[in-house]
Amino acid sequence: MKTTINYVIVLVLALTAFSCGNDDDGVITPTQNTAEYFKYSIDNGPERIFDLTAKGTHSTNANSQSERFAFRAGADTAEGSSVFVDADFTFQDFNAFLNTNTFNWGVSDGVTNNFYFYELSTSHPFMPSGVDFPPNPVVCTVTLHPTNLGDYLEFSFEGNFLYASDPSIQGFVSGEGRILRQ
Secondary structure (H helix, E strand, C coil), X not given: CXXXXXXXXHXXXXXXXXXXXXXXXXXXXXXXXXXXXXXXXXXXCCEEEECCEEEEEEECCCCCCCEEEEEEEEEEECCCCEEEEEEEEEXXXXXXXXXXXXXXXXXXXXXXXXXEEEECCCCCCECEXXXXXXXXXXXXXXXXXXXXXXXXXXXXXXXXXXXXXXXXXXXXXXXEEEEEEC
């Protein structure tokens, strides 16, 4: 039930962002920052590079069975506006997070290790389904865990996803990230 409520909240936020955004053409202006970044590509198309900032935090929630490492990566557009990608790694406890290298695609179910992200921009929205899964779904592989504040989370991911707006449409996504833990 909690997963469904979270998913509905994400969709409402997405619709709100579409009506309030000022990202006219969505052309991102990369900063060439190799210390903090998140980048992805849909169907082997152009890469969306968010390297202005990429920071995350570990949080617990007494009302949930799972904990999360959430991050936001940002970029500026050619018009001067900003766009963001929001993402979550969910897991049962921080020790499990530090000892897990594989996270499966999806919105947290409170038990399994999950990875999920979306981009809320008007010209290049990416809102994949977090509850409907195609064959060969997205798998995220963590290569460096952020044990302490100031450490980095490094990972790569690829696989198939279904769009939230129409789960009959399948796409392929691949990417990687290097996120600073605050």
